[in-house]
Amino acid sequence: MSTTDKNLYYLDDLSKYKVDSDDPDVRGWTVKDKDGRVVGEVDKLLANKETERVVYLDVEVDESILSSDYKPYSRSAKDGVHDFINEDGENHLIVPIGMVTLDTDQKTVLTDEIDHRTFSETKRRRKDMPVTREYEVIILDSYVRDDSNNSYEEDNSFYDRKEFHRNS
Amino acid sequence: MAEIKIEKKKTIWPWVLLALLVLAAIIYFTAYDDDDGDMDDTTQTEVVADNDLDSDAYEADSMTRGGETMALGAATTTVISEYVDFIKDFDGTMGLDHVFSHEALTKLINATEQVAKDVNVNIQADLQAAREKADFIMVDPESLKHADKIRAAGMATVDVLQKVQTQKFPSLASQADTVRSAVMSIEPSEQTLNQKKSVKNFFDEAANLLIQMKEENYEHNR
Numbered sequence: 001m002s003t004t005d006k007n008l009y010y011l012d013d014l015s016k017y018k019v020d021s022d023d024p025d026v027r028g029w030t031v032k033d034k035d036g037r038v039v040g041e042v043d044k045l046l047a048n049k050e051t052e053r054v055v056y057l058d059v060e061v062d063e064s065i066l067s068s069d070y071k072p073y074s075r076s077a078k079d080g081v082h083d084f085i086n087e088d089g090e091n092h093l094i095v096p097i098g099m100v101t102l103d104t105d106q107k108t109v110l111t112d113e114i115d116h117r118t119f120s121e122t123k124r125r126r127k128d129m130p131v132t133r134e135y136e137v138i139i140l141d142s143y144v145r146d147d148s149n150n151s152y153e154e155d156n157s158f159y160d161r162k163e164f165h166r167n168s
Numbered sequence: 169m170a171e172i173k174i175e176k177k178k179t180i181w182p183w184v185l186l187a188l189l190v191l192a193a194i195i196y197f198t199a200y201d202d203d204d205g206d207m208d209d210t211t212q213t214e215v216v217a218d219n220d221l222d223s224d225a226y227e228a229d230s231m232t233r234g235g236e237t238m239a240l241g242a243a244t245t246t247v248i249s250e251y252v253d254f255i256k257d258f259d260g261t262m263g264l265d266h267v268f269s270h271e272a273l274t275k276l277i278n279a280t281e282q283v284a285k286d287v288n289v290n291i292q293a294d295l296q297a298a299r300e301k302a303d304f305i306m307v308d309p310e311s312l313k314h315a316d317k318i319r320a321a322g323m324a325t326v327d328v329l330q331k332v333q334t335q336k337f338p339s340l341a342s343q344a345d346t347v348r349s350a351v352m353s354i355e356p357s358e359q360t361l362n363q364k365k366s367v368k369n370f371f372d373e374a375a376n377l378l379i380q381m382k383e384e385n386y387e388h389n390r
Binding site for chain 1: 170171172173174175176177
């Protein structure tokens with residue numbers, strides 16, 4: 001199903017598209033944290049149809065993440081009002097493409113900046129749920145704990161953030 | 169630091185269309201060729217008696233063409249050349265012995281037989297008679313009287329040649345007559361030694377007739 005009204009789609013839903021033949025299709029690859037610890041497996045790809053690039057990897061998290069009992073991180077105070085917890089059955093999170101490197105030999109996705117605990121503290125959701133801009137902000141806040149980063153773009157320029165690009 | 173691009177899938181149907189067109193072209197061209205192939209397959213069946221010539225001389229490669237006139241095949245021209253070359257080597261001033269004339273007649277009969285096969289004239293019985301007469305020359309080698317045997321064998325051979333000529337090479341009637349005249353001018357009662365020229369002349373004229381047959385197209389459907 002399509003996600004936000006902001007051009008973000010599961011690749012599975014884009015019948016006319018496929019992973020570029022020059023790039024690896026990482027669905028099914030193991031995802032590891034910065035310490036090399038397994039945190040999950042890539043389930044789906046989320047792509048920006050306009051730029052024709054994958055933006056997030058949708059990851060089904062590992063049991064070790066599920067069993068660690070951290071409260072999800074949120075910068076916004078208002079999220080304390082409703083139940084900002086990870087419920088049972090919520091075992092998917094998204095990872096920005098710019099925050100990972102790919103080991104094609106090992107077929108592994110490596111995250112150099114996110115550790116196991118951070119993953120555990122990141123708000124998850126159910127498989128195949130739409131990805132709202134709100135959710136995107138939540139997870140970015142969690143991965144990049146930078147209090148100076150106070151505002152996020154509303155539109156597609158959101159994806160110009162460094163989290164979505166290769167480090168130059 | 170990763171980048172995974174996506175691209176539009178290539179549609180398959182233009183390739184399917186191309187494949188269908190290629191297939192149609194193949195079918196069209198192979199069907200077209202098959203028509204020619206049918207013509208190639210028609211051969212003429214003949215009644216062939218056993219004889220002592222090599223069977224591969226009878227490869228009917230000349231039979232594979234259609235049309236009203238045809239040329240003699242390669243096997244036939246080979247046998248003709250054997251006869252022509254053989255009598256060319258004889259210049260008439262040497263002794264004309266019975267071995268030579270027997271061999272010359274044999275080669276002439278062989279060439280005649282091959283031509284008849286090629287053009288599909290049935291002369292097996294006539295040729296058998298000619299062969300027997302030619303072989304008769306070798307009987308009683310001490311006798312000086314071979315001229316009559318040569319004449320007889322020659323006449324039988326000319327009968328066959330003229331039959332073939334009449335049926336398939338109507339334009340060569342006059343040369344066939346010349347050959348007949350040549351063989352008839354061999355005096356049966358005269359010694360061969362004394363009429364070397366006549367004998368040689370007969371062989372030469374027969375050679376000319378065969379050469380002309382080789383160079384003409386014969387009438388295929390007569």
